[in-house]
Amino acid sequence: MGVGKSTVGELVAERLGCAYRDTDGDIVAEQGRTIADIFVDEGEPAFRAIEKQAVHRALAGYDGVLALGGGAILDADTRALLAGQPVVYLSMDVEEAVKRTGLNTARPLLAVNPRRQWRELMDARRHLYTEVATAVVATDGRTPEEVAQAVLDALELKEA
Numbered sequence: 001m002g003v004g005k006s007t008v009g010e011l012v013a014e015r016l017g018c019a020y021r022d023t024d025g026d027i028v029a030e031q032g033r034t035i036a037d038i039f040v041d042e043g044e045p046a047f048r049a050i051e052k053q054a055v056h057r058a059l060a061g062y063d064g065v066l067a068l069g070g071g072a073i074l075d076a077d078t079r080a081l082l083a084g085q086p087v088v089y090l091s092m093d094v095e096e097a098v099k100r101t102g103l104n105t106a107r108p109l110l111a112v113n114p115r116r117q118w119r120e121l122m123d124a125r126r127h128l129y130t131e132v133a134t135a136v137v138a139t140d141g142r143t144p145e146e147v148a149q150a151v152l153d154a155l156e157l158k159e160a
């Protein structure tokens with residue numbers, strides 16, 4: 001969360017001259033409410049079901065850069081769908097995460113104690129991010145432009 005998927009994803013798409021899409025954005029558009037509201041109204045399991053459908057729809061026949069929600073990889077079917085695709089895991093350390101997400105309540109899973117919650121989420125998920133990733137790109141101390149270039153380098157893709 002807050003690692004720069006949207007910022008960097010858009011830059012990478014711009015450099016490749018291809019489409020950019022973000023499943024969190026798709027969900028908000030389709031549901032007509034914020035992600036925080038879906039969590040509050042229906043709880044996390046209901047959000048995950050909505051998210052799973054959104055990821056599957058977004059990936060079907062898609063050719064471009066897709067930013068996934070941070071928890072999408074919790075679903076085994078989604079992980080299977082990502083197998084064979086170029087998948088980048090953007091990483092950062094906890095202090096960078098707190099700086100980037102701040103106290104922003106748009107991220108319900110970090111709403112109470114961002115530092116502790118971020119550590120717990122990463123301890124639970126790191127192995128899944130690593131499992132689905134074909135490349136890991138560290139974002140600490142790099143500008144979004146530098147991260148975008150590192151992504152292109154890691155995937156051995158050239159600018160359009």
Ligand SMILES: Nc1ncnc2c1ncn2[C@@H]1O[C@H](COP(=O)(O)OP(=O)(O)OP(=O)(O)O)[C@@H](O)[C@H]1O
Pocket residue numbers: 001002003004005006007008024069070100101107139142143144147
């Ligand atoms: N490399 C970077 N260095 C410093 N700040 C950054 C970097 N990349 C993104 N940011 C900033 O961090 C914040 C979060 O970025 P962004 O919204 O792109 O992340 P995200 O991974 O899409 O988040 P979410 O999990 O909410 O979808 C923004 O304020 C953005 O400007």
Ligand SMILES: O=C(O)C1=C[C@@H](O)[C@@H](O)[C@H](O)C1
Pocket residue numbers: 001024035068069070071072106107108109
């Ligand atoms: O990491 C997560 O579990 C989340 C990340 C965001 O992209 C949103 O999908 C939502 O806030 C949950």
Ligand SMILES: [Mg+2]
Pocket residue numbers: 005006007022024067
């Ligand atoms: Mg985003």
